[in-house]
Amino acid sequence: MRLNQLEYFIKVVECGSVTKAAQELYLSQPSLTKAISSLEAEYDLKLFDRTAKGLSLTPRGRDFLEYAKSVLDSSRALDQTFGKKEHPSIQRIAIASQQFDFIYDILLMLYKENKEKFLQIDLKENDRGEIVKMVEDRKADIGILVMSERDSKPFKSEVQGRNLELHVLDRSRFYVSMGRKSRLYPQDVVDVAEAEKYLHVVLDSELSLRRELRYKNDLNEGINHEHLIFCNTMGVCRKFLEETEALLLSPKWVLGFFENTQIRSVPLFMNGKEYPGINQLVWIKRTQEEFDPTEKRFMELLTDCFHSEEKTTGGCA
Numbered sequence: 178m179r180l181n182q183l184e185y186f187i188k189v190v191e192c193g194s195v196t197k198a199a200q201e202l203y204l205s206q207p208s209l210t211k212a213i214s215s216l217e218a219e220y221d222l223k224l225f226d227r228t229a230k231g232l233s234l235t236p237r238g239r240d241f242l243e244y245a246k247s248v249l250d251s252s253r254a255l256d257q258t259f260g261k262k263e264h265p266s267i268q269r270i271a272i273a274s275q276q277f278d279f280i281y282d283i284l285l286m287l288y289k290e291n292k293e294k295f296l297q298i299d300l301k302e303n304d305r306g307e308i309v310k311m312v313e314d315r316k317a318d319i320g321i322l323v324m325s326e327r328d329s330k331p332f333k334s335e336v337q338g339r340n341l342e343l344h345v346l347d348r349s350r351f352y353v354s355m356g357r358k359s360r361l362y363p364q365d366v367v368d369v370a371e372a373e374k375y376l377h378v379v380l381d382s383e384l385s386l387r388r389e390l391r392y393k394n395d396l397n398e399g400i401n402h403e404h405l406i407f408c409n410t411m412g413v414c415r416k417f418l419e420e421t422e423a424l425l426l427s428p429k430w431v432l433g434f435f436e437n438t439q440i441r442s443v444p445l446f447m448n449g450k451e452y453p454g455i456n457q458l459v460w461i462k463r464t465q466e467e468f469d470p471t472e473k474r475f476m477e478l479l480t481d482c483f484h485s486e487e488k489t490t491g492g493c494a
Contacts (some may be wrong), residue, residue, distance in 0.1 A: 182213075270297070273316045279412070279430065287471070299317075323428060323459075324458075346459060350428070351427070
């Protein structure tokens, strides 16, 4: 396979005709047909169906088109970045993270420090399982996520088994967030026995946790296991908290999303005492790989965010 074959294939798709594509490419029709046939033979697939209206992609052809575009985009990016010696280097940082209120402030600070340079920021917000996989697969260089005390041992083993290293940034108790329609809204604390009576919004959970939450057990006190809504964005969480009696149990690192709203967040208690469960905020990276200067600076800002002073909401000043 050669890159020009992919370019020819994409042009045929755009034109819907070998004849028209050959004209635009300044090729003979037999040459273009041979290039497409060679691609089909090399990958043992049929790219086009002939119809009364011309050529149409087969289902496999549609899949092939996405990969072909991706390969050409990557090739162009390589040429743009490394093809000319005078081309300025691009500083980049790729982060995979659960949704936290402090991340955006840190990235903004990083941008302001580098606004005269070529800086590429790639932030992917996802659930915990996907974050680990993205760092392992080199789709992100830094992963930021929550680990509970109860699952810390198996999670650490999983991370180490993937040749990743894990570092603890911060710890947090549990909070209950609720809107004005909740009967618990006036309270300064909420007990797990009270919390169990209401609809629960669960944020950003991987599939295994979703399955676990559907069955009541001692790992999930305070959750109404028969009345759950899983959300993957804070916008949806806010909507349910504002418009229903729903509750959200979470660590402090998301409470900043509720600033300037009528949503209250109070500590979760159990039997009159602070709820014993603790969450840990951690970051992961691939072992034996050094950070570049941009990544090092990001980690400095991230560490300073939690070491400069105790935060009540997890946000950076």
